[in-house]
Amino acid sequence: MRILMFAINDPAGTAIQFCKALNRHTGHSARLVTLETRYTHGWEKDLHIPDLGPDGMEEVAILMREADVFHFHMTCDENQSFGGLKPADHLKGKAIVHHHHGHHDFRSNPESFREKYRRLKRTNLLVSTPDLLKLLPEARWQPNLVPIDDPLLKPMWGRFDDPGQLKVCHSPTRKDLKNTEEFMAAVKYVNRRNVYLSVDLIDDVPNSECLARKRRCHAMFDHMQGYYGVSSLEGLSQGLAVIAGLDDWNRARIAEFAGTGDLPWLTATGQDDLAALLFRLAKDREFCERTGEEGRSFMEKCWSDRRIALELAAFYDGLR
Numbered sequence: 001m002r003i004l005m006f007a008i009n010d011p012a013g014t015a016i017q018f019c020k021a022l023n024r025h026t027g028h029s030a031r032l033v034t035l036e037t038r039y040t041h042g043w044e045k046d047l048h049i050p051d052l053g054p055d056g057m058e059e060v061a062i063l064m065r066e067a068d069v070f071h072f073h074m075t076c077d078e079n080q081s082f083g084g085l086k087p088a089d090h091l092k093g094k095a096i097v098h099h100h101h102g103h104h105d106f107r108s109n110p111e112s113f114r115e116k117y118r119r120l121k122r123t124n125l126l127v128s129t130p131d132l133l134k135l136l137p138e139a140r141w142q143p144n145l146v147p148i149d150d151p152l153l154k155p156m157w158g159r160f161d162d163p164g165q166l167k168v169c170h171s172p173t174r175k176d177l178k179n180t181e182e183f184m185a186a187v188k189y190v191n192r193r194n195v196y197l198s199v200d201l202i203d204d205v206p207n208s209e210c211l212a213r214k215r216r217c218h219a220m221f222d223h224m225q226g227y228y229g230v231s232s233l234e235g236l237s238q239g240l241a242v243i244a245g246l247d248d249w250n251r252a253r254i255a256e257f258a259g260t261g262d263l264p265w266l267t268a269t270g271q272d273d274l275a276a277l278l279f280r281l282a283k284d285r286e287f288c289e290r291t292g293e294e295g296r297s298f299m300e301k302c303w304s305d306r307r308i309a310l311e312l313a314a315f316y317d318g319l320r
Contacts, residue, residue, distance in 0.1 A: 001028050001316055002028075002029050002066060002067045002068045002069070003028055003031070003067065004030075004032075004033065004064065004069065004071065005019060005030060005031065005032040005033070005071040005073060006034075006070065006080065006082070007033075007035075007074060008034070008035045008036050008074065009034060010032065010034050011101040011103075012101075012229070013230075014128065014230060015034075015073050016032055016045065017146065017147065018312065019032045020147070021305045021306070021309035022309050024305075025306045026309055026310060027313075031046055031063055033049065034046070034049065035082055036050075047060055049082050060082060060085055061085055064085060064089075064090040067090075068094065068095065069095045069097060070094050070095070070096050071097040072097065073101065074099070074103045075103050075106065077098070095124060097126060098122060099125075099127075099128070100126070100128065100136060101127075101129075102128065107135065110135035114136060124319055125138055125140065126140055127141055127142070128142065129141070129227040129250070130250045130254065131226055131227040133253070140315065142311070143257060144233060145233070145304075146234050146305065147305045148300060148303075148305060149305075152208065152212060152215060153234060153238055154237070155215075156238070159216065159217075159218060160285060160288075160289045163285075165197060166197050166219065166278075166281055166282040167197075167200065167219075168217060168219045168221065168278065169217040170183050170202070170220065171210050172203065172223070177223070178222075178229075179221075179224045182270075182271040182274060183221050184201075186271050186274040186275035186278055187278065195279060195283065200214075211238075214234060214238060215238050217240060218240065218285075218288050218289075218292070219278075219292075220242055220243070221243045221244075221268075221274070222235070222243065224268060225245065226246065226247040226249070227246065227247075228254075228265065232244050233299070235295070236264055236295035236298060236299050236303075237295075237299045238296070239292040240292050241266060241281055241292050241295070242266065242295055243265070243267075243277055244265050244266075244267070245270075245273075247269075257302075259302065263298070264297075265295075
């Protein structure tokens with residue numbers, strides 16, 4: 001099938017990774033059209049409207065006409081103009097997919113989206129994390145992916161040969177939503193106890209630099225919002241000990257998808273839990289290293305980009 005994805009901005013670079021994995025691991029052909037860049041993270045692009053000349057816009061028009069599937073990410077839909085071209089003008093014969101990633105408009109009023117999909121008889125609905133199923137129960141959870149064999153997403157040799165400070169990273173896109181304040185307070189608490197964590201707070205840099213810096217660390221903190229972020233998947237793939245505040249609902253859905261209840265995340269649901277975990281990781285390097293190895297193994301066995309791409313391909317095969 002010919003799949004054309006649309007996003008106003010690509011959420012955490014996930015849409016381009018879906019396209020690349022589909023093209024690499026399945027018989028489907030996928031492209032991505034984007035309109036804006038809202039962060040300076042330098043995620044890879046495909047057909048980014050501000051960068052296109054007349055030939056590029058003509059290619060977008062051809063792809064809109066010829067696609068079998070329109071796959072809309074976040075709040076984007078067929079009425080969004082892409083350089084004067086509207087998917088609404090090419091809906092005939094297309095399967096339509098709506099894919100939500102936790103945009104604040106969706107989280108604040110999911111019922112408005114549910115009503116729109118009922119009215120339009122749209123039933124091909126995806127969400128990126130299990131918690132969003134509570135907001136859109138008609139949807140299917142489509143896990144995000146990271147290309148685990150990319151050199152920047154493989155464990156770095158020799159990280160645990162240095163007996164110095166434990167290196168911990170945190171890469172929030174929005175500090176107010178990622179428990180950054182609690183993380184820094186937990187670090188301060190641990191450092192008062194003569195352990196001394198070395199913290200890399202990664203903010204507003206290209207994704208390639210972010211991955212390179214994370215890869216040099218021993219552990220990372222995602223957030224404590226009950227679910228996980230793409231940052232978690234990156235850290236697990238890199239063999240870091242990954243801390244996130246997964247709640248029971250998300251753990252159960254993840255275990256169901258992964259086929260195992262033995263999940264590699266270290267769970268912290270509050271500042272005190274987080275401080276205790278950071279203290280243990282700093283004092284017990286073998287535990288930290290073993291946790292990271294388990295995370296990498298989990299990604300290889302349960303969450304590879306190939307598996308995710310094949311799951312998404314099966315979803316497309318069942319579209320109506």
